[in-house]
Structure formats: structure tokens, C-alpha cells
Amino acid sequence: MSRRDMETQQLAILQQRRSVGNFTDQAVPRDILLELLEYATMAPSAGNRQGWRFVIVNDLSLIQILVDKGGSSTIGKSQCGILVTYEKNTLTPDYRDDLQTAAVCIQNLLLAAQAYGLGTCWVTTLPAQSTLRTIFKIPDTILRWPMLQWGFLPMCK
Numbered sequence: 001m002s003r004r005d006m007e008t009q010q011l012a013i014l015q016q017r018r019s020v021g022n023f024t025d026q027a028v029p030r031d032i033l034l035e036l037l038e039y040a041t042m043a044p045s046a047g048n049r050q051g052w053r054f055v056i057v058n059d060l061s062l063i064q065i066l067v068d069k070g071g072s073s074t075i076g077k078s079q080c081g082i083l084v085t086y087e088k089n090t091l092t093p094d095y096r097d098d099l100q101t102a103a104v105c106i107q108n109l110l111l112a113a114q115a116y117g118l119g120t121c122w123v124t125t126l127p128a129q130s131t132l133r134t135i136f137k138i139p140d141t142i143l144r145w146p147m148l149q150w151g152f153l154p155m156c157k
């Protein structure tokens, strides 16, 4: 394969990623989710702090609770999701480098999922942060800016 062909193939991941609003009822195996998280944590992090913390949510009754408490209906269509959080500990709070680092990690997650042929949707329509903290026992002193990235289900071809 020529260098140009290889580049085209790699860049196709960027071109092809789209948010998905409907998912199959096929659950994504946990080992695949863990592989995706490994790719997610290869993202750059401010001060190399790597303060990401994840919660895999694959309990359907819990997913329904998140919808009932104000989460997007998209969440309710998926079999699993990943809550991405980041430690409060930050070098440059004025620039919210923790938020930026969490965001770039999520983007890695989306692109890795695309490479695996899985559909995703980044969702910020969520229950109130205080509700999420209670449900997932997220300490106020440690974690901040929970963001949810849902889907991980095979896309319709």
C-alpha cells in the first residue's frame, strides 16, 4: 500500500465519524470497551496529569433512571455508555485545562470507536451534576465536569 493510500485510510476515520441517534440492541463486550478506554487515555493531558476517570454504565435500569432524571432520550436507546470525568486538580484553572483534557479524551474515544466500526454520540443532556454525583458516588472534591459519551454499538451499514 502506498503512503498516500495509508494516509487516506487513516484519515477516513475522521471523515466517517458521525453522531448516531439509534443503536442496535447488541451490547458491546467489556473487553472492547476497555480497549477503547486505553486509546482514550492516549490523548494529550494538561501537565501530563492524566486525571481521567471513567464509569462504564451498562445496566439498562440505570440507563432508564438517567433518562427519567433528565438525560437525553438518545441515552435510553443505547445499551451502554461511558461517563467521563476528570480530577479537579488543575494547573491552569483560568483556562479550565481539566475540561479541555476531558474533551480531548472523549474525542479520542469517538475516533477509536469509529475505527472499531461502532457508532457513538457525545451527550451532554444529562441529569443535574448533583444527581450524577449521587448515582455514581462521585466525590465533589475529586471529580468535576462529568460528561457522557454514549453508544458503542454497531452502526447500521
Ligand SMILES: Cc1cc2nc3c(=O)[nH]c(=O)nc-3n(C[C@H](O)[C@H](O)[C@H](O)COP(=O)(O)O)c2cc1C
Binding pocket: 017, 018, 019, 020, 072, 074, 121, 122, 123, 124, 125, 126
Ligand atoms: C460537547 C458536545 C455535546 C453534545 N451533546 C449532545 C447531546 O446532548 N445530545 C445529542 O444528541 N448530541 C449531542 N452532541 C452531538 C452533536 O449534536 C453532533 O456532534 C452534531 O450535531 C454534529 O453531528 P456529527 O457528530 O454527526 O458530525 C454533542 C456534541 C458535543 C461536541
